[in-house]
Amino acid sequence: MLKHWPPLSTLRGFEAAARLGSFHKAADELHLTQSAISQQIRSLEAYLEQPLFHRSGRSVSLTDAGHDLLSTTQALLQQLAVGIRRLGQYQKPNQLVLNTTPAFARHWLLPRLGDFRRQHPQVDLWIFSTDEVPDMASQTIDLAVRDDIGSQAECSFRVLHADRLYPACHPSLLAVPVEQRTTLHGEREMDWSHWAVESGIDVGQMDQGLNFSDPGLLLDAACTGLGIALVSQLLSRQARATGLLQPMVEQTIRGPNWALLTHRDSENITMARTFTQWLVDNLAAEQQPTA
16 A cells, blocks of 8 residues: 555645745745755645645645645645654553453452552552553553463462352342342353352243343443342452442352563562552452352
8 A cells, every 4th residue: 555655745745835835835844945845745745746835925835636645745744743642641651551451450450549649649550451462572561460361471370369259239120039130150160150150049040131241231231230140359349339239149159360470570669569459459359258
């Protein structure tokens, strides 16, 4: 495609001249000579094999083709300017990039971010949530907190929390007859087959129902009263505290392990160690019984 692109400098000169209606004003704006602008326009017209301006003495006006190109060029240059400006975020001082799952970000981290911000306002935390496990060796990520990740090259690995799972629903659903409750199905450990094998307790779960690949969305569905679900004890603590979720039995079963990966280049960075300690302290509190 690049062979169909004219030189970018000619597009800048064209856009300024078209917008200002003057080669002289365009030259002043771009800190060039008027002859340089004129040369850029001639070069662009030769490249496109058609005139872009009507010239009458010192005044110029756009041809139909010039009007068409102007709208395209302005959109292109604006998008390019935004994209270049956005690159500044990769050079922010005190920036710490954390990768995690959307479910952990939404249901565990977000309710606690205010506390972290109050304690450590100097840390510019960038939360990069993905469904896919990142490649820490090739991506610009300092830390990763996930329940679906193992050891990777160039990273230290640490298990932070052994999660537990339990069947739960919105309190209003407990008054609904068992046969009328919808069963919400998750994936991996949150599939009801794990509950059946490890607990042996029938809470009215059925093979048919609604299926979710995102454990966070599964939890949201249970909190809105859509049905019964096997949910993460770690992720559901906030929902239980606010009365949106209630366990159906006291029994819990083994869930996934939440692990921390720290890139070797970030291990001795003060911000990374600060966030890690805050994370460990808060996850330790999750070991306490849920009210």
